[in-house]
Amino acid sequence: MEPSDWPTVGREWRAETGALAPAGLTSQLGLHRRENDMADVANQVANRIPTNLVVNGVRRTLDLVPWTTLLDALRDHLALTGTKKGCDHGQCGACTVLVDGRRVNSCLTLAVMTDGAEITTIEGLARDGALHPLQQAFIDHDAFQCGYCTPGQICSAAGLLAEGRAGDPDEIRELMSGNLCRCGAYPNIVAAIQQAVGRP
Template sequence: MSTEPSVSTVSPPAGSPSTTSRRTFIATTAVGGAVVAGGLTAGPSVFGVEPANAAEASPGSRVSLTVNGERRTVTVDNRTSLLDLLREHLGLTGSKKGCNAGACGACTVLVDGRRVNSCLTLAVRLDGAEVTTIEGLADGDRLHPLQQAFIDQDAFQCGYCTSGQIMSGVGCIDEGRTGSPEEIREFMSGNICRCGCYVKIVRAVEQTAHGK
């Protein structure tokens, strides 16, 4: 049987500073934390400092741009991305929010004829710009040749990335980056297809660029 005394029966040596038990320390810390937390949630700080107004409205700007041939003017928060402007303010939901970090390409649109990740592009920087989204490619009921090629080649599965793939493909063709399947894959590499339809996507771009 162990002869080691329990913690509760050991007294501090004579003349040494008083020690605090673990139980007392935890109880004291908990009470102190509750007091501080209560002060922080009660309005003015316990230190007499007024809390900052976190709900203060951020600055906004008026932006005019041409979207799919139509002039649009809106007032947006200066932090609004082009993607959120299109989806939330203009109701153009064809451009998808995938990663929202510029890594998947699902939000690709054309700005002044150039491919951009709309999730990384601030709307306030595009005053006067011309934006083309997937909704603006077709001519009435007549599909854009690349849209038709995606159907012909069965170049999609779930469809979530398709609008971005098509917009990037249009940009790739306009840039003249379609000399070979390898070149197409290289210049379309910023667009991710989680279903793995890359071979058929390349064929659709080839069909549109070269009439194959």
């Protein structure tokens, strides 16, 4: 099969030739370039972008390549690994953090877009050694099992409380629907949020 006959979908990047090859062919040859394996390309980028963030109350300046997500900046550059990488497509909510008080999926947000912003991660919710009321409520109601989604759930709930829209259980379920729990701890999560807002 000639390259011109290859289909337009299901191709992989062949770095050595700068051409596309049918899916599966290049990986067999050991030439597959994955999107998240671009360290060699990053080293060739001369114009990194200085990005100023206030993360959990601490001002940080990072020199980042333009495609660095906020999630990768937090985990790989600042070692704040409480924020989890789940689906990497903005569908599970495990990576939820607060940007200027608003909840965002950090896997879909480029770090350079948040230049100058205040970022709050799960590590920054506790104050002076005291748990955030949501953190305590999640413990009180056993609102987690494996715990993988818990940082995103808590950060999303903190944003929800700040929005002032956490009403009855149905409304909480709807407004938290962007955060998935594969263990199915949803009733306890709702109960924890209700406790944090002071509703029975």
